[in-house]
Amino acid sequence: MPAETLVKSRMLPHLHLLAKAPLAGQAKTRLAPLLGIEGAANAHAELLRHCVATACTALPAEHVTLWTALDHEHPLFIELRDQFGLVLNAQPDGDLGARVRYALNSTPGPAMLMGSDCPSITSTLITTCAEKLASYHVVILPAEDGGYGFIGTQQDYPTLFEDIPWGTKSVLTTTRQRIEALGLNADYPATIWDVDRPEDWQRWKALETP
Template sequence: MKNNIFDRELLLIFTRNPELGKVKRRLAASIGDEAALKVYEMLLQHTLEVTQDLSVKKWVFYSEEIPKKDIWSKENFNKKLQQGRDLGERMQQAFSEAFSEGFQKVVIIGSDLYDLQEEDLKMAFLALDDHNYVLGPAQDGGYYLLGMTKPTPQLFRNKTWSSASVFQQTRQDLKQEKLKILPVRNDIDTFEDMRSYMDLMELIEKDGEI
């Protein structure tokens, strides 16, 4: 069993290997593969910046393979490989491993949220002091964050992942539980999602990508 607060709290970060033609495919349909990769690399960097100083344990889960060199320092981040046939199964496996290791408060995020700040993550872990679950709704109807204090495999079953129904389906699953809802945030999946972010737009405009 974990002895101190730092060892009892865990952040799971799900990420895709940043490879040309394999990330942000809906975004790439509008701006091209090279521009989509640049945007995703910037989103990864942002995710690193808002998580690296957080006083919890952190595991980064790669989609394809664990690279020999990346932006995540070994001192701050434990690197793992996602396991499962779909997103739900992969998340469920990650949570299961976390709880089997003795963690008591586990939160998962993706790596495509330019809105996400360190305070959002602190709020999520704090919420789990007096709630069993915490959920961060995304503008597109999904969720950008899920946290819990006990294994709950049913949250990852019978969902149409990457659809506008995921948040409401998950909330329905938790209707009898003590649940904290965080502020809505915008994840970057399409060109429309990134229009309001000057840094992201400048990233692709300066190279004539759009």
């Protein structure tokens, strides 16, 4: 690799992905009324494959880490590691905020994190966020449900993830208030949506239909 390319590569933010193993009854259970328990797990696996492929299109695989949960040696995780060359790490204990903060601070320099169920996040959007992170302390992609599906930070901001009402419509509002209280500047390049409910799955499938 030419020296100039290597320098540019080292300047890229690292991207962290959080994902459960696609175990029936433990992954995407809110899709079960439409797809059944096994179908919901298979849907989760499909979303994860899509997410990883998108991430590794936007960034070199060495800048992508997949944080695993439930079954760290699940065949899907091994498949993705071998196919794309990304790093696998086990998610630590703690609430979502603690796990997000831990992942973001596990690599040096600016870092970004996204869930595995946001097919509306494209590789172009990830690249845009990476570029924005050079000028902003925080970059967030708000979700239509009041949360967010992607966050990037220049460094560690502990209170950004403490006592957040995860899983509610107040996540983004509370996070914005923390950003303001910390005196940080933030950018919100686009609003995205994730796949939690049957109608979300149908929305994504409709987009895939030619």
